[in-house]
Amino acid sequence: MLIESYDLKIEVSDHSAEVFEYEAIAHLPVDVREVLPYLNATLKSGTYYTDGPVFSWRLNDHKVGFWYDRIAADHLDSRDQAKEVIDHLVKIVNDIWDKREEIEPDTVTHKNLQPLELYRLLPKTNCKLCGESSCFNFGLKLAAGMTELKECRPLFEDITLTDNLKQLEFLLSTKRPLL
Ligand code: SF4
Known part of the structure; x- marks a missing residue:
């Protein structure tokens, strides 16, 4: 097991004056930088930055950061939830580390799909x-990985949209779904 213990700090967040919530940081007794490329390879919706390094991810409503010496999460309703979420994140790290022999580590900073960049290439009819009720809603679902390009038949049937189709296919094959 990579992380056997941690020192948990829970603070009231100052991100919003209207909502009372917490953020939590687990300070780690071991350097976990080696696991970050394995997280990047496994948790497909996250982003790995070599600067730091840090792997940034979302778990439900919580923004999460994995650094070499700490794990942080925000938007926590209570201290109990903070402990629960951090325990879960530590378990994810340990599970992925235990399976690292089966995983190809990934140090690429993958960009996320943006609904607007997809929408501007759709037929907009x-x-x-x-x-979907509109091309914009289709773009939203496409960016979130909740639908597929082939569902938009006009894109494949209208030859004036061939370039758009190619660009959309390129974006979908090189960027990651936005959660
Ligand atoms: S099928 Fe294509 S053109 Fe029609 S609404 Fe959906 S995204 Fe827009």
Whole structure:
């Protein structure tokens, strides 16, 4: 097991004057930088930055950061939830580290898909053939990985949209879903 213990600090967040919430930092007794590329390879919606290094991720509503010496999470309702979330994150790190022999580490900083960059390449006719009420909603779902490009039939049938289709396919194959 990589992380056997940690020193937990829980503080009231000053991010919002309207909502009372906590943020938590688990200070680690071991250097975990080696696990970060394995997190990047496994937790596909996160982003790895060599500067730091840090792996930034989202767990439900919580923004999460994994550094070499600490793990942090925000938007926590209570101290109990803070402990629960941090325990869960530590378990994720330990589980991935235990399976590292089966994982190809990834040190690339993958960018996330942005709904607007997808929307601007869609037909923008709001024909609803994809089952969505508008092209914008389709773009939102596409960016979140909740639908597939093939659901937009006009893109494949209208030859004036061939370039757009290629650009969309490129974006979807090189960027990660936005959670
Ligand atoms: S099928 Fe394509 S063009 Fe029609 S609403 Fe959906 S995204 Fe827009």
